[in-house]
Amino acid sequence: xxxxxxxxxxxxxxxxxxxxxxxxxxxxxxxxxxxxxxxxxxxxxxxxxxxxxxxxxxxxxxxxxxxxxxxxxxxxxxxxxxxxxxxxxxxxxxxxxxxxxxxxxxxxxxxxxxxxxxxxxxxxxxxxxxxxxxxxxxxxxxxxxxxxxxxxxxxxxxxxxxxxxxxxxxxxxxxxxxxxxxxxxxxxxxxxxxxxxxxxxxxxxxxxxxxxxxxxxxxxxxxxxxxxxxxxxx
Amino acid sequence: xxxxxxxxxxxxxxxxxxxxxxxxxxxxxxxxxxxxxxxxxxxxxxxxxxxxxxxxxxxxxxxxxxxxxxxxxxxxxxxxxxxxxxxxxxxxxxxxxxxxxxxxxxxxxxxxxxxxxxxxxxxxxxxxxxxxxxxxxxxxxxxxxxxxxxxxxxxxxxxxxxxxxxxxxxxxxxxxxxxxxxxxxxxxxxxxxxxxxxxxxxxxxxxxxxxxxxxxxxxxxxxxxxxxxxxxxxxxxxxxxxxxxxxxxxxxxxxxxxxxxxxxxxxxxxxxxxxxxxxxxxxxxxxxxxxxxxxxxxxxxxxxxxxxxxxxxxxxxxxxxxxxxxxxxxxxxxxxxxxxxxxxxxxxxxxxxxxxxxxxxxxxxxxxxxxxxxxxxxxxxxxxxxxxxxxxxxxxxxxxxxxxxxxxxxxxxxxxxxxxxxxxxxxxxxxxxxxxxxxxxxxxxxxxxxxxxxxxxxxxxxxxxxxxxxxxxxxxxxxxxxxxxxxxxxxxxxxxxxxxxxxxxxxxxxxxxxxxxxxxxxxxxxxxxxxxxxxxxxxxxxxxxxxxxxxxxxxxxxxxxxxxxxxxxxxxxxxxxxxxxxxxxxxxxxx
Numbered sequence: 001x002x003x004x005x006x007x008x009x010x011x012x013x014x015x016x017x018x019x020x021x022x023x024x025x026x027x028x029x030x031x032x033x034x035x036x037x038x039x040x041x042x043x044x045x046x047x048x049x050x051x052x053x054x055x056x057x058x059x060x061x062x063x064x065x066x067x068x069x070x071x072x073x074x075x076x077x078x079x080x081x082x083x084x085x086x087x088x089x090x091x092x093x094x095x096x097x098x099x100x101x102x103x104x105x106x107x108x109x110x111x112x113x114x115x116x117x118x119x120x121x122x123x124x125x126x127x128x129x130x131x132x133x134x135x136x137x138x139x140x141x142x143x144x145x146x147x148x149x150x151x152x153x154x155x156x157x158x159x160x161x162x163x164x165x166x167x168x169x170x171x172x173x174x175x176x177x178x179x180x181x182x183x184x185x186x187x188x189x190x191x192x193x194x195x196x197x198x199x200x201x202x203x204x205x206x207x208x209x210x211x212x213x214x215x216x217x218x219x220x221x222x223x224x225x226x227x228x229x230x231x232x233x234x
Numbered sequence: 235x236x237x238x239x240x241x242x243x244x245x246x247x248x249x250x251x252x253x254x255x256x257x258x259x260x261x262x263x264x265x266x267x268x269x270x271x272x273x274x275x276x277x278x279x280x281x282x283x284x285x286x287x288x289x290x291x292x293x294x295x296x297x298x299x300x301x302x303x304x305x306x307x308x309x310x311x312x313x314x315x316x317x318x319x320x321x322x323x324x325x326x327x328x329x330x331x332x333x334x335x336x337x338x339x340x341x342x343x344x345x346x347x348x349x350x351x352x353x354x355x356x357x358x359x360x361x362x363x364x365x366x367x368x369x370x371x372x373x374x375x376x377x378x379x380x381x382x383x384x385x386x387x388x389x390x391x392x393x394x395x396x397x398x399x400x401x402x403x404x405x406x407x408x409x410x411x412x413x414x415x416x417x418x419x420x421x422x423x424x425x426x427x428x429x430x431x432x433x434x435x436x437x438x439x440x441x442x443x444x445x446x447x448x449x450x451x452x453x454x455x456x457x458x459x460x461x462x463x464x465x466x467x468x469x470x471x472x473x474x475x476x477x478x479x480x481x482x483x484x485x486x487x488x489x490x491x492x493x494x495x496x497x498x499x500x501x502x503x504x505x506x507x508x509x510x511x512x513x514x515x516x517x518x519x520x521x522x523x524x525x526x527x528x529x530x531x532x533x534x535x536x537x538x539x540x541x542x543x544x545x546x547x548x549x550x551x552x553x554x555x556x557x558x559x560x561x562x563x564x565x566x567x568x569x570x571x572x573x574x575x576x577x578x579x580x581x582x583x584x585x586x587x588x589x590x591x592x593x594x595x596x597x598x599x600x601x602x603x604x605x606x607x608x609x610x611x612x613x614x615x616x617x618x619x620x621x622x623x624x625x626x627x628x629x630x631x632x633x634x635x636x637x638x639x640x641x642x643x644x645x646x647x648x649x650x651x652x653x654x655x656x657x658x659x660x661x662x663x664x665x666x667x668x669x670x671x672x673x674x675x676x677x678x679x680x681x682x683x684x685x686x687x688x689x690x691x692x693x694x695x696x697x698x699x700x701x702x703x704x705x706x707x708x709x710x711x712x713x714x715x716x717x718x719x720x721x722x723x724x725x726x727x728x729x730x731x732x733x734x735x736x737x738x739x740x741x742x743x744x745x746x747x748x749x750x751x752x753x754x755x756x757x758x759x760x761x762x763x764x765x766x767x768x769x770x771x772x773x774x775x776x777x778x779x780x781x782x783x784x785x786x787x788x789x790x791x792x793x794x795x796x797x798x799x800x801x802x803x804x805x806x807x808x809x810x811x812x813x814x815x816x817x818x819x820x821x822x823x824x825x
Contacts, residue, residue, distance in 0.1 A: 055429050059425075073504055
């Protein structure tokens with residue numbers, strides 16, 4: 001459970017830092033008057049959707065941290081047999097990086113009021129995300145053909161489960177991206193889509209980050225890192 | 235969670251919300267059924283939760299009938315008994331208490347108490363309710379599928395949960411896990427709303443330290459739930475894989491009926507870790523809203539400011555954080571390393587400190603207050619007593635050496651029913667008596683309310699106090715029939731019959747309460763806008779019940795904290811949060 005504890009600790013630090021800005025030591029029973037007497041303690045001025053996405057990323061992060069926790073607990077049992085990772089995953093990873101870059105491009109274009117750039121970025125991002133998903137399905141197919149079924153070994157089960165969870169999150173993102181693209185297509189003004197584009201980009205970067213961590217875990221690259229951490233803890 | 239630098243122009247949100255921003259229902263359907271108004275969603279949540287809660291209540295009667303008079307009721311066999319305890323536990327903890335506190339009270343009170351027009355994502359909020367309803371329907375449908383609901387116990391421990399010896403192995407467990415997954419998806423949608431509304435939609439002047447403790451409790455509990463429910467989600471998905479796809483996440487190699495099963499290599503302990511990583515915070519997800527609400531009830535009905543507001547806030551935050559590192563105290567008998575037991579016993583005892591601070595502060599709020607023994611106040615007092623009681627037995631069970639012999643006995647049942655069954659329900663009932671006038675514009679009948687309180691309160695003690703004694707004798711929980719065993723004296727059987735009679739009586743009192751709810755809706759005394767003369771914003775709405783958009787043309791502006799009761803020199807014994815200071819000279823008191 002160390003992964004989830006670590007994740008919770010990070011969340012706790014962020015929440016603690018934020019709370020420390022909120023005058024939690026104030027004595028409200030003595031402080032009568034309008035808010036202008038107490039600067040910086042009002043409601044957040046960020047758009048609700050952006051805060052909402054931030055909170056959602058914490059929830060999704062917790063979900064993946066728990067998957068990772070379960071995976072590493074199982075991995076530490078004596079009978080663990082790792083599974084070969086199809087090399088297709090490296091190609092997929094590259095595609096997902098491209099997807100993230102494209103959406104960042106769209107985000108930057110949106111800031112510069114460059115509608116053509118936004119359209120290109122959104123389409124390229126969406127398309128490469130679809131290619132990534134197809135690539136993941138092909139990787140599953142390759143594994144099945146070579147006899148690595150979902151139930152034949154714990155490592156296989158985790159592989160399918162974790163990639164499926166990540167893929168589903170990306171598909172949810174594609175829904176939002178599709179809606180944004182449709183809005184742009186129908187000729188929405190830049191002010192109406194700028195926020196949506198930015199949120200899509202943030203979500204894509206998050207999923208890319210999660211994927212890199214998962215990839216490291218599935219390929220066993222993080223094992224060394226975990227070992228070092230364990231040594232340090234001892 | 236990004237800090238916003240102070241800027242005089244952006245810091246104050248506009249007082250008037252442009253008309254286009256507020257969603258407006260256009261038909262009866264969108265007004266009352268597919269409504270996006272948090273108040274309607276709150277009532278939908280509350281009614282659904284209460285309905286499924288009544289099912290769980292009836293299940294508890296059936297269980298008590300079997301325990302009190304074993305062998306008398308031939309229609310309750312051992313399998314059904316297991317199904318009853320499973321469904322009773324799961325419904326009460328998740329589908330009733332969590333949904334009612336967060337989906338019901340959260341939806342109704344957060345926008346009103348922080349001075350917002352509605353939740354920030356009304357559409358997602360509506361979706362949240364309908365997914366919750368679907369989860370409840372899927373859960374209830376297990377009573378009618380072949381094999382019936384699962385009988386795995388509310389903890390659903392593998393491997394037994396998906397083996398053929400456990401009732402409901404065919405459909406029950408699959409639907410139960412699916413229902414949980416749906417519930418979590420629905421809750422996440424609602425939870426995002428509650429958190430972001432508190433963060434972003436507070437009205438001008440409503441600093442965090444001016445929030446009523448009810449909002450603090452619900453806010454913190456929602457954050458905890460958002461982070462903890464994924465653990466149950468992961469566990470449910472993995473067990474569903476085990477059951478449907480034949481994977482072995484939780485299933486070790488097993489021989490069943492002489493046959494080697496296809497499973498092998500899974501870890502049942504892994505499930506326990508995941509389950510309790512959700513399960514322990516869940517206790518506080520239910521308790522923190524109760525803590526918050528009871529603080530407001532006590533302060534209002536004792537006409538006194540809450541004692542130690544800052545400490546109350548800090549304690550809520552501390553409990554929220556600590557509750558994530560105590561989960562394995564539910565697993566002392568799972569064979570884990572003794573050092574872990576030591577660690578988790580220590581954290582468990584530490585969490586008693588902020589909790590005790592809260593109890594002291596409630597008692598000190600009452601001290602020399604102008605206590606009105608209204609029905610909400612009676613329930614609040616009942617909560618404090620019950621919670622202290624259940625908390626003390628928690629100290630017993632938190633210690634490994636004491637827990638091991640008491641594990642899986644009636645002592646545990648008595649403990650958790652006191653601390654997270656009866657105590658939060660006391661708050662739910664008190665809160666309903668308190669806010670019913672705001673929701674309906676009418677008061678609940680006082681005489682019926684007092685009858686309801688005394689029967690429920692005394693009854694709960696008569697039920698659960700003797701149960702501790704049964705547990706000390708070693709009477710195990712989850713047994714359909716303990717039969718004739720040497721360590722259980724005949725008096726234990728008499729006691730069991732007594733508990734059953736009281737339980738049925740308490741159940742009857744709840745019917746009186748339901749009658750009161752319906753009767754008062756039509757015949758209750760008109761309450762006016764602020765019958766309890768309370769300070770918080772929800773009592774200051776221009777209309778009662780609050781209209782669509784909650785406030786009139788302008789949002790309220792907050793000038794003070796939520797507990798200005800019996801202020802020396804003030805004209806009345808309460809000053810609403812949105813009442814401006816009389817003169818600026820009073821400001822001199824600020825440090």
